[in-house]
Each structure stands twice: as structure tokens, then as C-alpha cells.
Amino acid sequence: MQFCFNWDHVSAIAGLHRTGFCFRLYDGSVNGERALEFLKALKRHLRRPLLILWDGAKPHRSRMVRDYVDSTDGQIVVERLPAYAPELNPVEYLWAWLKRHALANYCPDSLTELHHGARAKLKSAQRRSSIVAACWSQAELF
Numbered sequence: 001m002q003f004c005f006n007w008d009h010v011s012a013i014a015g016l017h018r019t020g021f022c023f024r025l026y027d028g029s030v031n032g033e034r035a036l037e038f039l040k041a042l043k044r045h046l047r048r049p050l051l052i053l054w055d056g057a058k059p060h061r062s063r064m065v066r067d068y069v070d071s072t073d074g075q076i077v078v079e080r081l082p083a084y085a086p087e088l089n090p091v092e093y094l095w096a097w098l099k100r101h102a103l104a105n106y107c108p109d110s111l112t113e114l115h116h117g118a119r120a121k122l123k124s125a126q127r128r129s130s131i132v133a134a135c136w137s138q139a140e141l142f
Contacts, residue, residue: 009028010027010115011027021126027115030059035060036068039068050075052078056083087138089139090139
């Protein structure tokens with residue numbers, strides 16, 4: 001048996017609100033530019049002030065993200081979750097659901113197939129309010 005390990009990957013970023021979520025998938029890693037693009041898209045889509053609860057990941061702390069948040073005159077406020085506390089982050093429960101349930105035993109032949117499969121499952125989850133409610137409930141933030 002021969003294994004071909006390639007370290008290409010699909011990354012995701014998401015924002016949960018009380019009744020749903022928005023997401024984006026990327027080939028490769030989420031960097032500061034992609035985090036900034038996502039914040040701008042969230043602001044356009046939701047059209048209301050945003051409170052962003054973020055962990056301390058490097059893209060979330062990038063200079064361009066900080067400068068953009070500062071330029072929104074309070075329309076976007078960022079609060080950091082405590083270090084080493086992924087259990088407080090409701091998005092972590094969305095990723096757990098995706099990996100352990102929606103894509104469990106899924107073995108795509110390519111990154112493109114993985115990208116499409118993950119997108120389809122996340123789109124499906126957007127129509128299931130019980131998944132979003134469970135993410136918030138497990139995080140115990142409210």
C-alpha cells in the first residue's frame with residue numbers, strides 16, 4: 001500500500017449569530033487578508049453593529065484587521081476569548097459537528113471535492129437552527 005501525503009488543505013472561517021451563521025472556505029490557510037475579507041463581508045451581509053468574539057489566532061490579531069476594526073467607528077467591536085479556552089468558542093462546536101458528523105468517514109479524492117463536500121454540508125447546516133442552538137448551548141456563553 002502506498003500513501004501520498006500532501007499538506008494542501010481547505011480552511012474555514014465562520015461567524016455565528018443567535019440564529020444562524022456565515023462562513024467561507026479557502027484553499028490553504030486563513031491569513032490576515034482573508035480574515036479581513038470575511039469581516040468586511042459579514043459587515044455588508046448583516047448590516048448592523050457586530051460584536052466579534054475571537055480567539056487569539058494570528059490572523060485575528062493582524063495589523064490590517066486591527067486597523068480595519070478601528071476604522072469602523074465602533075460598528076465592529078472585537079473581544080478576545082481567553083487563551084486556551086476553545087470550549088468557550090461556539091464556532092469550535094460547528095467545526096466539531098462538521099468533522100465528526102457531517103464529514104465523518106468522508107474520503108474525497110481531491111481538495112476540490114473536499115471543498116465542495118464541506119460547502120454543501122455547511123449550507124445544509126445553515127438551514128438547521130438546532131445546530132446553531134447546540135453550538136451556543138455547548139459554549140455556555142449565554
